[in-house]
Amino acid sequence: MQYQNTPEFAHQLDEQDPLKSFRNKFLLPKYNGRDVIYLCGNSLGLQPMSAKRYLTEQLTNWQELGVEGWFEGDDPWLGYHKKLTPVLSAILGANEREISVMNSLTVNLHLLMVSFYKPTTKRYKILMEGGAFPSDQYALESQVRFHGFDPKDAIIEIFPRSGEYTLRTEDILDAIKNNADELALVLFSGINYYTGQFFDIEVITKAAHNAGVIAGFDLAHAAGNVPLKLHDWGVDFACWCSYKYMNSGPGGISGIFVHEKHFNEEHNRFAGWWGYRKDKQFLMAPGFDAEPGAGGWQVSTPPIMLMALHKASLDIFEEAGGVSVLRAKSEVLTGYLEFIINNINLKNGKELFKIITPKEPGKRGSQLSVVCAGDAKGIFNYLTKNGVIGDWREPNVIRLSPVPLYNSSTDVFNAGRLLAAYVENI
Numbered sequence: 001m002q003y004q005n006t007p008e009f010a011h012q013l014d015e016q017d018p019l020k021s022f023r024n025k026f027l028l029p030k031y032n033g034r035d036v037i038y039l040c041g042n043s044l045g046l047q048p049m050s051a052k053r054y055l056t057e058q059l060t061n062w063q064e065l066g067v068e069g070w071f072e073g074d075d076p077w078l079g080y081h082k083k084l085t086p087v088l089s090a091i092l093g094a095n096e097r098e099i100s101v102m103n104s105l106t107v108n109l110h111l112l113m114v115s116f117y118k119p120t121t122k123r124y125k126i127l128m129e130g131g132a133f134p135s136d137q138y139a140l141e142s143q144v145r146f147h148g149f150d151p152k153d154a155i156i157e158i159f160p161r162s163g164e165y166t167l168r169t170e171d172i173l174d175a176i177k178n179n180a181d182e183l184a185l186v187l188f189s190g191i192n193y194y195t196g197q198f199f200d201i202e203v204i205t206k207a208a209h210n211a212g213v214i215a216g217f218d219l220a221h222a223a224g225n226v227p228l229k230l231h232d233w234g235v236d237f238a239c240w241c242s243y244k245y246m247n248s249g250p251g252g253i254s255g256i257f258v259h260e261k262h263f264n265e266e267h268n269r270f271a272g273w274w275g276y277r278k279d280k281q282f283l284m285a286p287g288f289d290a291e292p293g294a295g296g297w298q299v300s301t302p303p304i305m306l307m308a309l310h311k312a313s314l315d316i317f318e319e320a321g322g323v324s325v326l327r328a329k330s331e332v333l334t335g336y337l338e339f340i341i342n343n344i345n346l347k348n349g350k351e352l353f354k355i356i357t358p359k360e361p362g363k364r365g366s367q368l369s370v371v372c373a374g375d376a377k378g379i380f381n382y383l384t385k386n387g388v389i390g391d392w393r394e395p396n397v398i399r400l401s402p403v404p405l406y407n408s409s410t411d412v413f414n415a416g417r418l419l420a421a422y423v424e425n426i
């Protein structure tokens with residue numbers, strides 16, 4: 001697309017946007033009495049207008065039914081999680097039995113590693129991207145230690161080549177091949193939180209399998225952002241959170257994917273009664289007998305209020321036509337933001353902004369990570385003071401994420417206009 005850095009052009013894009021009415025389904029925070037320009041859906045998605053109603057419905061069920069709410073009412077809590085899986089399975093590219101909604105993200109990563117990180121004295125290493133989200137680093141280090149290994153030896157991190165910001169797929173594949181005999185697990189994010197790089201999940205999974213290694217993914221920044229086909233790609237396991245692109249509230253409920261090829265294996269698990277086979281759960285018998293499918297990894301009584309918030313958001317995804325529809329708009333918005341930043345980038349022949357997110361639309365989602373020259377924190381504070389909400393990552397990166405459900409091209413233009421004013425005045 002030939003972009004233009006003008007309000008008329010932005011307006012025209014918005015007029016043609018089939019999703020333009022969806023902005024009205026979300027509550028935008030205010031700053032000085034005006035809606036902010038919210039470019040932070042990669043960190044915490046906005047509240048759907050319907051969230052309060054979904055929550056109130058369950059509070060009313062609780063009020064009116066008490067414990068009977070598990071079995072009575074329009075949405076008995078016992079089966080409430082099943083109402084989430086059709087939309088989620090489309091978002092993740094999985095069949096419904098491969099998905100279970102439960103817990104929070106890092107907890108799920110631990111539970112999945114209990115089952116899928118099975119080190120032996122010869123094969124005990126984990127390959128991951130350098131600069132992964134800290135919680136994942138801590139989780140992996142503690143898992144490795146739990147099995148009696150030293151993280152310094154057992155965790156192989158791969159970093160971009162010198163002078164580069166993102167990883168080349170060929171380097172990931174080489175690292176898998178070169179360490180094949182010692183690897184027990186390849187664990188990557190779907191999209192790196194810092195750079196916004198969308199990894200080639202299918203290719204990484206194939207390479208891991210060719211080396212006889214399990215491939216798992218943390219999809220915190222990918223779920224609800226980019227199209228995924230976990231089942232077809234043969235991914236062994238994955239987990240995600242629902243509060244970033246899936247707008248399900250701070251600390252919202254997470255989910256897991258386990259490929260059906262693993263359903264008939266014996267697994268190590270940290271089990272709980274909610275993962276017991278459903279037809280016999282309430283016999284309260286001794287000896288754990290897992291529910292077939294991903295449901296067997298559930299541990300505890302599901303938090304219905306969090307699930308209600310998740311459902312409010314997933315119903316909007318469904319109404320919008322799913323991630324492929326969102327993705328088309330996301331590419332336009334992200335491309336437009338990139339164009340505008342590059343358009344205002346030069347000051348006296350010097351580059352002010354360097355976008356470290358890959359240029360190819362297929363290698364990124366809705367986020368651009370911008371390294372700022374000079375007073376980076378000053379630029380970030382200036383944006384915030386003028387009602388543009390992005391987020392800051394040390395030492396000098398601003399992440400901006402135009403989200404197709406509630407952002408417009410005019411948002412992108414206005415954020416760019418502010419940046420341009422800042423550049424004028426330095």
Ligand SMILES: *Cc1c(COP(=O)(O)O)cnc(C)c1O
Pocket residue numbers: 104105106107133135136189193218220221241
């Ligand atoms: C956001 C994020 C997390 C956060 O995990 P919680 O358990 O929800 O706090 C973990 N890993 C990645 C890759 C993330 O992007």
